[in-house]
Amino acid sequence: MSMFCYQCQETAKNTGCTVRGVCGKNEEVAKLQDLLIYTLKGIADIVIKNKIDISNIPDTNHQVLNSLFMTITNANFDGDAFERQVKKMLGYRDALVDKNDSGLHDAATFAVGSREEMLDKASTVGVLATENEDVRSLRELIIYGLKGMAAYMEHAANLGKKNIEVNEFIYEALAATLDDSMTADELVALTLKTGEYGVKSMALLDEANTSTYGHPEITEVNIGVRNNPAILISGHDLGDLEQLLEQTQGTGVDVYTHGEMLPAHSYPAFKKYENFVGNYGNAWWKQIEEFETFRGPILFTTNCIVPPKSEEIRKRIFTTNSVGYPGCPHIVPNEEGKKDFSEIIELAKTLEAPKQIEEGTIIGGFAHNQVLSLADKVVDAIKSGAIKKFFVMAGCDGRMKSRDYYTEFAKALPKDTIILTAGCAKYRYNKLPLGDIGGIPRVLDAGQCNDSYSLALIALKLKEVFELDDVNELPIAFNIAWYEQKAVIVLLALLYLGVKDIHLGPTLPGFLSPNVAKVLVEKFGIAGIGTVEDDINLFLGE
Ligand code: SF4
Ligand code: SF3
Numbered sequence: 001m002s003m004f005c006y007q008c009q010e011t012a013k014n015t016g017c018t019v020r021g022v023c024g025k026n027e028e029v030a031k032l033q034d035l036l037i038y039t040l041k042g043i044a045d046i047v048i049k050n051k052i053d054i055s056n057i058p059d060t061n062h063q064v065l066n067s068l069f070m071t072i073t074n075a076n077f078d079g080d081a082f083e084r085q086v087k088k089m090l091g092y093r094d095a096l097v098d099k100n101d102s103g104l105h106d107a108a109t110f111a112v113g114s115r116e117e118m119l120d121k122a123s124t125v126g127v128l129a130t131e132n133e134d135v136r137s138l139r140e141l142i143i144y145g146l147k148g149m150a151a152y153m154e155h156a157a158n159l160g161k162k163n164i165e166v167n168e169f170i171y172e173a174l175a176a177t178l179d180d181s182m183t184a185d186e187l188v189a190l191t192l193k194t195g196e197y198g199v200k201s202m203a204l205l206d207e208a209n210t211s212t213y214g215h216p217e218i219t220e221v222n223i224g225v226r227n228n229p230a231i232l233i234s235g236h237d238l239g240d241l242e243q244l245l246e247q248t249q250g251t252g253v254d255v256y257t258h259g260e261m262l263p264a265h266s267y268p269a270f271k272k273y274e275n276f277v278g279n280y281g282n283a284w285w286k287q288i289e290e291f292e293t294f295r296g297p298i299l300f301t302t303n304c305i306v307p308p309k310s311e312e313i314r315k316r317i318f319t320t321n322s323v324g325y326p327g328c329p330h331i332v333p334n335e336e337g338k339k340d341f342s343e344i345i346e347l348a349k350t351l352e353a354p355k356q357i358e359e360g361t362i363i364g365g366f367a368h369n370q371v372l373s374l375a376d377k378v379v380d381a382i383k384s385g386a387i388k389k390f391f392v393m394a395g396c397d398g399r400m401k402s403r404d405y406y407t408e409f410a411k412a413l414p415k416d417t418i419i420l421t422a423g424c425a426k427y428r429y430n431k432l433p434l435g436d437i438g439g440i441p442r443v444l445d446a447g448q449c450n451d452s453y454s455l456a457l458i459a460l461k462l463k464e465v466f467e468l469d470d471v472n473e474l475p476i477a478f479n480i481a482w483y484e485q486k487a488v489i490v491l492l493a494l495l496y497l498g499v500k501d502i503h504l505g506p507t508l509p510g511f512l513s514p515n516v517a518k519v520l521v522e523k524f525g526i527a528g529i530g531t532v533e534d535d536i537n538l539f540l541g542e
Contacts, residue, residue: 003030004128006510007144008073009398009483014510023074024307031122032082033071035112037143038125039089040067042107044174046096049104054167060092061167062157068150068170069322073484074284074304078324083115105178137513138187139177141488144511145194146170148489151236151302152201152450154322158239158337161208169197188519195496198489202453206368209238214268215369216447221265222278223431224359229348230254232280232294233261234287235301236448240320240339244299245273247341253348256280256294258287259304260424263447266365279362280354283397283427291316293355297344300325303484304424316351318344362430366420366444368454372461377440379465382475386437387418389540390476392459393429394422394452394490396483402506403428406481408532410434410443414540418442420458423449423490425481452490456497471498477539478502479529482509495524505529 006016010023020026025033043064047054054061067085070076093108107125112118130136153166176182176190210216231253233241241257241264248255254277257264262279270276281290284304291298291308297316300323307325308314320331320339333339371378381387391413397403410419410429419429419442426445434442446454463471480502482491488509494502501524508517508528520526529535536542 003027004126005030005033006127007140007147007485009396009507009509010400011510014507016510025077026079028079028119029077029082031119031126032079032086034126035118035122036067036082036086036089037071038107038122039086039093040064041174041178042105042109043089043093043096044171045105045108045178046093046101047171048175050096050098050101052096054171055164057092057096060096061164063089063092064167064170065150065154065157066322068147069154069302070324072147072151072303072322072486074306075302075322076324077305077307078326078330080326081324081330083118086112086118107178133513134184134515135182135187137511137516138184138191140511141191141492141509141516142173142177142187142194144485144488145191145198145492146173146489148486149194149198149201151322151486152205152489155237155239155302155450156201156205156208158237158321159208159212161204161211163200163204166197166201166204169193184515191492192496194489195492195494198493199453199456199496201489202450202493205450206453209267210367210369213238213242213270216263216266216365216367217268217370218363219266219365220361220363221262222361223280224278225256225280225354225356226254226277227353228252228254228275229351230256230277230294230296230354231344231348232256232258232291232296232298232354233301234258234284234298235303235321235323236260236450237301237321238264238267240299240301241270243339244341244344245270245276248275248345249273251345251349253345256354258290258298259284260302260448263364263445263451266367266447281357283424285397285399290357293357295352295354297347297351299331299341299344316347358431363441364445364447366441367446367451368457368461371444371446371454371458374440375461375465377438379462381438381440382462386416387440388414388416388475390418390420390474391539392420392455392476392478392480393425394420394446394449394455395425395481395487396449397424397427397481398483398506400506403481405506405529405532407432409479409535412532412536415442418444420444420446420455420476422446422451422455423487428481449486449490452493456494456499459499460497472500479535479539480504481506501525501527503527503529503535
């Protein structure tokens with residue numbers, strides 16, 4: 001076995017990628033990612049054992065987030081970037097060590113120089129280094145939750161919002177994954193605590209986005225094209241979008257969103273840009289064909305990157321933040337956080353306008369503020385029986401054929417039900433003509449995966465209005481699609497908020513050992529998916 005990774009839903013045979021990632025990650029990158037995570041654990045070991053006041057190490061805190069984010073599925077495929085990051089983090093780590101320290105873990109003290117030494121060391125510290133499969137499963141569940149949390153924290157930090165408590169928790173949890181004395185029960189408790197901090201990180205990002213760009217409002221988004229050269233912006237970072245829109249003003253270059261950037265159209269602050277045309281295409285995995293017809297440059301602000309099939313497309317790809325791809329220009333901010341996108345804009349001017357692949361509009365902007373402003377209408381519709389049930393179908397999309405389930409499920413839902421969605425999972429049904437209930441669309445899109453937080457707030461508000469003791473008494477079912485590690489933190493956040501009986505698909509995570517899966521089933525009622533018909537009957541109690 002040359003590598004081992006089982007962090008995403010598409011992991012080979014649902015057990016682990018062992019030769020090359022299904023995502024395209026090669027052995028070297030997989031190993032350097034393992035070593036980077038191990039180095040972060042070493043930093044955490046020193047921070048916790050030496051009781052370091054982390055308010056004094058802001059750069060280390062930030063780079064811990066960035067490192068975690070870099071290892072998320074489809075974020076960064078650049079081996080050189082990982083080698084540099086490992087070296088950088090070893091530098092931060094060694095600066096924290098006191099020469100009188102004793103009792104530190106190997107992760108806090110190991111030394112490597114060359115790439116070869118790094119790869120050798122990585123072979124001994126990856127996921128499988130934890131022999132007990134239940135402990136391994138819980139440790140990885142926590143680590144994947146931290147990765148998702150770090151991504152959300154980084155976006156918030158890019159807009160100037162921080163919460164040092166969350167950084168402290170990240171150190172605590174990273175260090176705990178090195179601690180062989182932790183019992184399975186303690187690790188389960190830490191998993192729930194990870195969910196608690198997941199809620200805090202999503203709340204922080206929500207505050208960062210809404211205080212900077214306003215609250216999302218109901219918006220029709222154009223899915224057709226205009227006849228100008230254009231740039232496609234993908235990923236989740238709204239700060240990058242703002243800078244791109246500012247810099248493209250008056251250049252004759254249009255801007256379109258792809259994948260998870262779609263919800264940006266619902267923020268009031270972006271509506272003033274005349275060249276912010278619409279959304280092009282679908283979820284991340286369709287980029288292979290959609291980048292071909294888009295014809296202009298693409299800026300990735302976060303995952304999901306799919307390794308480009310042709311040299312022509314690779315030459316149009318630019319990355320920033322934690323993402324990277326070998327040979328693609330990576331744009332870094334200056335001291336004031338400003339990024340220079342002129343190279344992308346100049347390239348766009350030399351390329352053809354996008355080819356139209358769809359036309360019409362889709363509707364979005366149903367985040368908490370907008371939905372709560374419609375609360376009376378929604379509550380009346382529930383009371384009158386016009387709305388019988390809500391289905392939270394948030395999460396990720398992916399390539400697997402079995403995800404057709406979600407399209408079929410949405411189609412088969414009775415007309416008196418509403419889908420609440422967030423994340424790129426929505427592309428499985430957001431263009432279906434599902435109609436509305438008394439003017440309320442049957443698919444309410446709260447935004448990006450992190451905006452699952454909005455869905456939780458909406459549920460908690462309904463619980464209050466209906467004076468219920470438990471959120472599970474509401475007519476809301478959870479049928480979530482997962483793919484990468486941001487969906488893991490969303491799931492842990494929902495568990496922490498007390499949501500029970502979540503159905504998770506299209507497969508249960510391969511990283512759950514049978515015993516850990518059993519705990520999740522018994523304690524939280526987690527279940528997989530079945531056939532559309534059986535599941536609808538089950539959810540509707542028929
Ligand atoms: Fe495999 Fe997913 Fe890991 Fe990629 S991220 S190597 S597809 S488990
Ligand atoms: Fe999608 Fe990658 Fe997860 Fe933010 S863009 S939800 S998969």
